[in-house]
Amino acid sequence: MENSSRRKFLGLCLGGVAAAATGAVIYPVYQYLAPQAGSSSEKKVVIPEKDVPEGEAKFFEFAGASAVLIRTRQGGLIALSAVCTHLGCIVQWEKNKQEFLCPCHGGLYTAEGTVISGPPPKPLAKLPFTVENGNITIG
Amino acid sequence: MTLLKRMYDWIDVRLGARELVDKELFGYLLPRNINVWYSMGSILLFIFAFQVVTGILLLIFYVPDSEKAFGSVTHIMNNVPFGWLIRMCHVVGSNMMVLVLLFHMISVLFMGSYKRPRELNWLTGFIIFNLVMGISLTGYLLPWSQLSFWATTVATNSVGTIPVIGQYLVEFLRGGKLVGPATLGRFYALHVAVIPLTIAALVGLHLFLLERIGVSTPPFGLKDTKNNWQSDKFRYEGHPDGIPFFPNYALQDMTSIAVYLAFFLAIVFFDPYLFFPKDAFIAANPYQTPAHIKPEWYFLANYQTLKIFPSEFLGLAVQGVAMTFLALLPFIDRGNERHPLKRPLFMACSVGGILLWIGLMIWGHYS
Numbered sequence: 001m002e003n004s005s006r007r008k009f010l011g012l013c014l015g016g017v018a019a020a021a022t023g024a025v026i027y028p029v030y031q032y033l034a035p036q037a038g039s040s041s042e043k044k045v046v047i048p049e050k051d052v053p054e055g056e057a058k059f060f061e062f063a064g065a066s067a068v069l070i071r072t073r074q075g076g077l078i079a080l081s082a083v084c085t086h087l088g089c090i091v092q093w094e095k096n097k098q099e100f101l102c103p104c105h106g107g108l109y110t111a112e113g114t115v116i117s118g119p120p121p122k123p124l125a126k127l128p129f130t131v132e133n134g135n136i137t138i139g
Numbered sequence: 140m141t142l143l144k145r146m147y148d149w150i151d152v153r154l155g156a157r158e159l160v161d162k163e164l165f166g167y168l169l170p171r172n173i174n175v176w177y178s179m180g181s182i183l184l185f186i187f188a189f190q191v192v193t194g195i196l197l198l199i200f201y202v203p204d205s206e207k208a209f210g211s212v213t214h215i216m217n218n219v220p221f222g223w224l225i226r227m228c229h230v231v232g233s234n235m236m237v238l239v240l241l242f243h244m245i246s247v248l249f250m251g252s253y254k255r256p257r258e259l260n261w262l263t264g265f266i267i268f269n270l271v272m273g274i275s276l277t278g279y280l281l282p283w284s285q286l287s288f289w290a291t292t293v294a295t296n297s298v299g300t301i302p303v304i305g306q307y308l309v310e311f312l313r314g315g316k317l318v319g320p321a322t323l324g325r326f327y328a329l330h331v332a333v334i335p336l337t338i339a340a341l342v343g344l345h346l347f348l349l350e351r352i353g354v355s356t357p358p359f360g361l362k363d364t365k366n367n368w369q370s371d372k373f374r375y376e377g378h379p380d381g382i383p384f385f386p387n388y389a390l391q392d393m394t395s396i397a398v399y400l401a402f403f404l405a406i407v408f409f410d411p412y413l414f415f416p417k418d419a420f421i422a423a424n425p426y427q428t429p430a431h432i433k434p435e436w437y438f439l440a441n442y443q444t445l446k447i448f449p450s451e452f453l454g455l456a457v458q459g460v461a462m463t464f465l466a467l468l469p470f471i472d473r474g475n476e477r478h479p480l481k482r483p484l485f486m487a488c489s490v491g492g493i494l495l496w497i498g499l500m501i502w503g504h505y506s
Contacts, residue, residue: 028220028224029196029221029225031220032196032219032220032221032222032225033196033199034220036218
């Protein structure tokens with residue numbers, strides 16, 4: 001009886017040490033592999049107004065992902081995520097039709113990001129922006 | 140437990156797992172007088188696996204481009220979380236692998252385990268030793284520091300003393316007249332793919348030979364220390380009255396690995412720059428040779444030998460002869476006696492050889 005409880009105690013100690021050692025290996029390896037803070041920057045993006053003429057789109061990186069700024073033919077500005085809501089491809093601006101086309105599976109969006117046709121389940125996400133002194137600040 | 144047992148049963152009826160475990164673990168019997176030196180191979184297997192894992196982790200951030208290599212290593216050391224730990228483990232591990240490999244070879248020498256029928260075990264082990272030196276040399280260049288650059292310049296240059304083809308060989312090794320981006324490319328390919336895969340294949344062959352021929356009996360604590368091998372036909376050297384590999388010797392292997400880890404981690408945490416002279420922290424500059432550039436400790440004896448002979452070719456030839464002698468030792472030393480104290484000539488030569496090697500290393504360090 002005494003032997004079996006001693007064996008159990010030693011087994012538990014050994015298991016504890018093994019678990020601690022495993023943790024000591026996994027933690028630094030996980031930290032090493034985890035995306036680093038700051039790599040997908042949340043910084044605001046400033047684009048001069050003159051860079052986005054009427055009917056044109058400007059693609060840029062925002063918060064680690066692709067985004068797009070459009071000035072419609074009516075002069076309105078729209079900032080959207082350029083990531084298709086279907087499977088994450090980057091949408092393309094069809095200047096003639098003033099629509100977004102996702103070339104992967106044919107998803108079609110309006111300039112405001114609303115789904116016209118195709119498989120996307122949701123509209124393109126809208127991004128907040130302000131216009132001041134000829135600069136457009138996104139974020 | 141029931142689930143685990145059912146899973147084991149599932150595998151057992153398909154693969155005969157129980158029979159395999161009974162035969163290879165509980166039924167794999169080792170000599171009763173086996174000692175701690177027989178666990179060096181297990182430590183080396185552990186180190187090799189550890190080097191592969193830390194090496195793969197380093198590949199994630201390392202950039203094999205002469206313009207970016209030093210910067211990427213600095214980034215790993217300073218910015219990537221625990222990058223310093225991964226790199227230090229890889230650097231210290233490479234040095235420890237050479238050290239433990241030397242202990243393994245010395246123990247095999249002193250216990251006469253290289254003698255027939257184990258000539259091929261020795262030969263494969265000797266090739267692995269050379270490949271480990273090669274993987275260390277090629278890895279040394281990758282950080283693209285002053286130390287990397289100039290140590291590689293000196294090391295590759297020594298090949299140039301070979302008559303007729305020497306100069307061409309130097310250029311072939313470097314991929315050009317001087318060490319440069321082309322050298323980094325080929326050393327990188329050798330270091331991360333060609334040499335590790337060859338080492339893994341040879342380790343497999345080494346273990347196959349060990350398993351096929353059987354573990355040698357240590358010559359200590361026995362009356363008859365002669366090698367009784369007969370050359371008429373193949374015989375497996377079994378140890379019917381021996382101790383099982385599992386759990387008995389597996390526990391010794393685990394203990395040895397734990398002791399190794401204690402030394403290894405002591406260096407990693409308390410003296411991480413033990414193997415780093417200051418030139419290792421300066422980016423490579425092909426126009427500025429640092430003073431007193433020295434190779435790693437395990438190449439110091441070779442470096443000093445090249446210096447003490449009047450011609451470099453002679454220095455290289457002497458090393459070539461010594462290495463060939465060592466590689467062919469089982470075919471040269473054909474005596475039956477295995478106990479080191481009953482082999483005075485062997486003892487004098489081997490102890491003298493080891494002292495000479497250490498002496499040349501110290502001389503090389505301080506010269």
